[in-house]
Amino acid sequence: MTTQQQQAPALTSEPDQSASPGAAKDSARDTSHSASRHCIVVGAGVIGLCTAIALQRQGVQVTLVDRLGIGEGCSKGNAGHFATEQVFPLAQASLLPQLPRMLLDPLGALRISPGYMFRAIPWFMRFLANMRPAVFKRNTASLRALNEGALAAWERLVSQSNCRELLIRHGSLLTFESPSLSTARAIQAMYQSQEVEVELLERDALDALQPGLHGNITHALHFTQVGHTSSPYQLSQALYRHACELGVTFMQAEVIRIDAHNEKVQLVTDLGLLTADSLVVCTGAFSKSLCQGLGYQVPLDTERGYHYMVSSEHMPLMPITSYEKKFILTPMSDGLRLAGTVEFAGLAQAPNYVRADRLRQLGESIWPELRDDKHDADKRWMGFRPTLPDSLPVIGKAPGHDRVFFNFGHQHLGLTLAAFSAELLADELLGNTPAVSLRPYSIARFN
Known part of the structure; x- marks a missing residue:
């Protein structure tokens, strides 16, 4: 205590x-x-x-x-x-075509531990419903x-x-690496249908708002009325x-x-x-x-999530999420936090920190300036999201x-x-x- x-x-x-x-x-x-x-x-x-x-x-x-x-x-x-x-539940029909590819990648955005698969079936049946x-x-x-x-x-x-x-209102970004704007426009329209304030920024406008993004990023959605700590x-x-x-x-x-x-x-x-x-x-x-x-x-089940802490001389102004890679990075007082992934493995299994290390590999695809200079004990974490x-x-x-x-x-x-x-x-x-x-x-x- x-x-x-x-x-x-x-x-x-x-x-x-x-x-x-x-x-x-x-x-x-x-x-x-x-x-x-x-x-x-x-x-x-x-x-x-x-x-x-x-x-x-x-x-x-x-x-x-x-x-x-x-x-x-x-x-x-x-x-x-x-x-x-x-504002949208995780159980979206648009997720179905992506599930096979996601589940076949052991380090992908979604993983079900083989030893937990049978126990997870009832939850996923409700999820599909x-x-x-x-x-x-x-x-x-x-x-x-x-x-x-x-x-x-x-x-x-x-x-x-x-x-x-501790409450910072700079908005957040959802970035895209495709030269086509069609997917971003469809997602923007989906959010706007729920009265979420979001604007589509092409690369020049994006650089003016948030310098330092990787060159592969072509455009982003800017959610203006959100925040971070x-x-x-x-x-x-x-x-x-x-x-x-x-x-x-x-x-x-x-x-x-x-x-x-x-x-x-x-x-x-x-x-x-x-x-x-x-x-x-x-x-x-x-x-x-x-x-x-x-x-x-x-x-109730748990989506085990991971984070990985890095440093950067220049920090982004706001949280940035990759549409293609399904992770988020957030500027923190003690560094840059790379977070995400969903792992169904229950409450008892030991953390699989290879998934946290994967976040480090993805981080440079959004923020090239990051430095992996934290002590091992300070940079990897796993927690239990309570999900219905x-x-x-x-x-x-x-x-x-x-x-x-x-x-x-x-x-x-x-x-x-x-x-x-x-x-x-x-x-x-x-x-x-x-x-x-x-x-x-x-x-x-x-x-």
């Missing part, structure tokens, strides 16, 4: 309101909703941190619990892109509803947390400091079992029994077993459990949607009407 982390004051349902001046201030704004006096948020990644802040700011005393610490996992190693343009036109259209509308509120929610949160410098990990740490100022307490413990059948919610942890009025599960790719313990069979077959997260109350709530499964958009989904979840828990209906994101859709 780091020096910044706070130990929860007691393993009881009545938290110590003297934990900080913010706790006493917020506790005065009590509410009649029975689940809102003391809430345990399980998971201290960016989703859990945002959720804890949103609840604490509305008068709920929050205890944050995580087995690892603050901002570890995907919240530490993601691409840092607030990808609000990504979500490609049906009517289902795809419905899921697009639901994903778009979240993305449209995402950046405004982040603007509010970084302002409240005094870390505005210079450090996902530092963003999580800034959110945690703000949470502590508000009165949130933290316990580093592993949750073994949840009992939600009584008037209180009880958590069995490796440090003892925790009791609270309500619970929010924000444990990302590790949420499936906790849901099973509550009687919910959730088709319809590309929608699970947000809201657990049917049949009035005191249990969920906020997980945000696939590639965990960072993007963290602040807004936290606001929506807090409203749901407090008995208010969320700004977006949570019905499409209910866990009940799988049962």
Whole structure:
């Protein structure tokens, strides 16, 4: 446990309101909703941190619990892109013709580990079912509803947390290496049909906006209303400091079992029994077993993603994604992060860092100036994206459990949607009407 982390004051349902001046201030704004006096948020990644802040700011005393610490996992190693343009679910019919070629390349953008193939079949069957036109259209509308509120929610949160410098609004690029503009124009039209602001830049205009790109790049789509952070990990740490100022307490413990059948919610942890009025599960790719313990069979799997850190004397202004090579590079405070790839291999297999090394090989095709000068321990990373077959997260109350709530499964958009989904979840828990209906994101859709 780091020096910044706070130990929860007691393993009881009545938290110590003297934990900080913010706790006493917020506790005065009590509410009649029975689940809102003391809430345990399980998971201290960016989703859990945002959720804890949103609840604490509305008068709920929050205890944050995580087995690892603050901002570890995907919240530490993601691409840092607030990808609000990504309003389309991953289950797109246009992906089908590409799948054989992608799966035959062991270092390609998509890989299913041979030892995991059988276990992945049920998930992929659901994934394929979500490609049906009517289902795809419905899921697009639901994903778009979240993305449209995402950046405004982040603007509010970084302002409240005094870390505005960690949200950078320079847009992003999707680059193409083909001399034909037809594919880019079709993709532009697809995004514009969903009111995503995007402009097509040919090479001269592209050089004026972003010098330093590889000569093979012929044109790009510029998404103007998106952003990135210079450090996902530092963003999580800034959110945690703000949470502590508000009165949130933290316990580093592993949750073994949840009992939600009584008037209180009880958590069995490796440090003892925790009791609270309500619970929010924000444990990302590790949420499936906790849901099973509550009687919910959730088709949650993990897309294992990798990153590779390099340096560059001149840094790009914004995240840049290669359409052909399916990876992204993002300027960070500690270097240039090359990220991407999807690997289905479950939670137990060791990382296959050859996939991270492949990102290094691809990097120069976008940014020729990169230098591979980082220490081995600092440049390779693997994390678990929590992904559901319809590309929608699970947000809201657990049917049949009035005191249990969920906020997980945000696939590639965990960072993007963290602040807004936290606001929506807090409203749901407090008995208010969320700004977006949570019905499409209910866990009940799988049962």
